[in-house]
Amino acid sequence: MHEYCITQSMLSLALDKAGTAEAVKITKINLALGELSGIVDESVRFYFDFLSKGTVAAGAALSFEKIITRLRCRKCDAVFCPPDGQWACPGCGEVSIEILSGRECYLESIEVE
């Protein structure tokens, strides 16, 4: 939902790192996004296209690694990936849950020339 500012922050971080490395062009940007981050790939691509114009990142390919949601049941300690947003523990049925992964929003790496 907030892809515009995510894309801005991601681009600024990528340009900063490319600058430090004295790169002339960023060819690829590798992102890792958790399923719960609510970030839509297509929307990031859309904003990236115009935000990156005139920078060394223009035309870079965007790669999205999806990090699946993993939850831990606080009652029986089972770790599971919730099917279709059903957060009840498949083992004991409790909805007493800790989020282990799925909220990530990382810039993993960039590929530069």
Next chain:
Amino acid sequence: MTIKVITIAEDILGANEERAQNNRNRLDEQGTLAVNIMASPGAGKTSLILNTIDRLKNKVRMAVIEGDVASTIDAEKVNEKDVAVVQINTAGGCHLDANMIDNALNNLPLEDIDLLLIENVGNLICPVEFALGEHKRVLISSLPEGDDKPHKYPVMFSDVDVVVLNKIDLQPYLNFDIDAFRKTVVGLNPEVKIFPVSCQTGEGLEVWFSWLETLIKDRKDQK
């Protein structure tokens, strides 16, 4: 040209986190307690703030930051009560971020403020991802929204200190199962405090006021 891979492995929102920490430091230097109030539109954020001003204004030095996509309607209501207020219009943005709060803090006399209430943009998704520098996070949920909201927005419910359940005066007219709601929220967030209130009738609000007063007192004692 050879292609080189630069490993970064950094949180994209790292810059926001850093700015939020700066805000927190500024607030701590002055002993100001900052509370980030989040909710869907219409849940009662402004009503809770106005009630809190009425009840605590004579005891506690307060200020408010109002975050809205557009308009100054809420800020004007706060201003009528003679409380310092800064309006942030996000111009379409769905949440407040630490940079906006940094700018707002520049326009507030922090040394004269014990309690800063920050009304976030009405939204149950984005605001939770953006730290502002606040000390406590509060989510207002209200009966007309339905008791299934913790199931639909689990991230928000699992990352707040308090859930204020507003509009309990409407319970006779709605099929809202308060016990089921409470069970789901506590399941997601065992440490959370849940305050059922009505900003309309005032029911339950004393618990909220005394929670705030205790926090403010603790901060003063620490200084």
